[in-house]
Amino acid sequence: MKALHLFLKHTEYQIKKEEFILKEFLSELDEVETKIESLRKEYSVKKQQLTRVKNGMEISLLLNYCNFILEEIEKKNVEKKQLLHKIQIQKQKLARLNGEKKAVEKFLEKKKRNELINQLVQEGRLADEVFSRVYADGDDSSWNA
Structure with missing residues (x-):
C-alpha cells in the first residue's frame, strides 16, 4: 500500500515535469511562429522594393537577400514541424x-472502501456476538424498557 502511495507521488511529480516540458515546447513553437511571420513580412517588403529598383547590382542583392529569407523560412518551418x-x-x-x-x-480508493467495509463488518460481528451473549437467556424484556 505504501508503495502505491509512493508510486502515486512519483507519478504526480512526473506529470508536473512533463507539463513544464510541454509549456517550454509551446513557448518555443510560439517563438518560431513569430519568427516565421516576421520573415514573411520582411520578404514581402523586399519583394516590393525589388519592383522599384532599376540598378542591376541592387536587384541582384535584393534577390539574394529574398532567397536567404526564403531559406530561413524553410528552416523555421522544419523546426516548427519538429x-x-x-x-x-x-x-x-x-x-x-x-x-x-x-x-x-x-x-487506492477501492481498497480503502473495502477496508472500511471489512471494519464495519467486523464491528457488526462483534456487536452480534455481544448481543447474543447478553441476551442468551432469551429474555427480551429489556427491549421494551
Whole structure:
C-alpha cells in the first residue's frame, strides 16, 4: 500500500515535469511562429522594393537577400514541424501518466472502501456476538424498557 502511495507521488511529480516540458515546447513553437511571420513580412517588403529598383547590382542583392529569407523560412518551418512532433509526444506522455495516476487513485480508493467495509463488518460481528451473549437467556424484556 505504501508503495502505491509512493508510486502515486512519483507519478504526480512526473506529470508536473512533463507539463513544464510541454509549456517550454509551446513557448518555443510560439517563438518560431513569430519568427516565421516576421520573415514573411520582411520578404514581402523586399519583394516590393525589388519592383522599384532599376540598378542591376541592387536587384541582384535584393534577390539574394529574398532567397536567404526564403531559406530561413524553410528552416523555421522544419523546426516548427519538429516542435509539433515533440509536443504531440509530450501530450501522449501526459495522457499515459494521467491514466496511470487515475488508475492508482481508483485502486487506492477501492481498497480503502473495502477496508472500511471489512471494519464495519467486523464491528457488526462483534456487536452480534455481544448481543447474543447478553441476551442468551432469551429474555427480551429489556427491549421494551
